[in-house]
Amino acid sequence: MNYFLSHSPTPPLLHSSTPPKMLLPARLRLGKFLTAVSGYLLPTGAVLLLLFLWPKSQAVDSEQHLLYISNLRQIQELDARxxxxxxxxxxxxxxxxxxxxxxxxxxxxxxxxxxxxxxPEFLTPQRP
Known part of the structure; x- marks a missing residue:
């Protein structure tokens, strides 16, 4: 619609059915931004958290742990007897x-x- 042909006292931007992006409320724009960003940040954060925790889960040598537990059980058995x-x-x-x-x-x-x-190594505190 041409502004000069419509002879309307207001500009055509205010007559349109969809407001321009500048006129959207700040809360709605923030919500759209957070929705778009959370699609990337949430999976990225989860992957980074797993990468951080993975070495900590591998800190205990299972063979050494089983030997230590076995020795403790034998000591407890002998002590009970x-x-x-x-x-x-x-x-x-x-x-x-x-x-x-x-x-x-x-x-x-x-x-x-x-x-x-x-x-054993998994019980001693590790100093950086």
Whole structure:
């Protein structure tokens, strides 16, 4: 529509059905911007977060961890048996100390306490 031919007192921009981008409210423009940007930022942020956390999940050597857990379980088992024998001796159900001495010797022979006292790499704090 030509402005000069319409003889309208107002410019044709105000008569159009869709307002120009400059006249859109700031909130609507911000919403469209955030919608467009979030389509890129959300997946990019998720990928960066996974890349950051991946090395931290690989910090524990599974073989070393299983060996450490196995040693701790053996120590707990021997400790429970020693406690049982001490209690039996105290209640005079076990007339001699040989099982206690044998369990303590097994504990020292297997060097479980020495191995368990050494902290594995995944338990020691890493300093940068």
């Amino acid at each position: 020693i406690n049982q024998h001490v209690l039996q001796t105290r209640l005079e159900l076990l007339p001699y100390y040989d099982p206690i001495v044998n369990e303590l010797a097994e504990l020292e022979r297997n060097e479980l306490l020495r191995v368990a006292s050494l902290n």
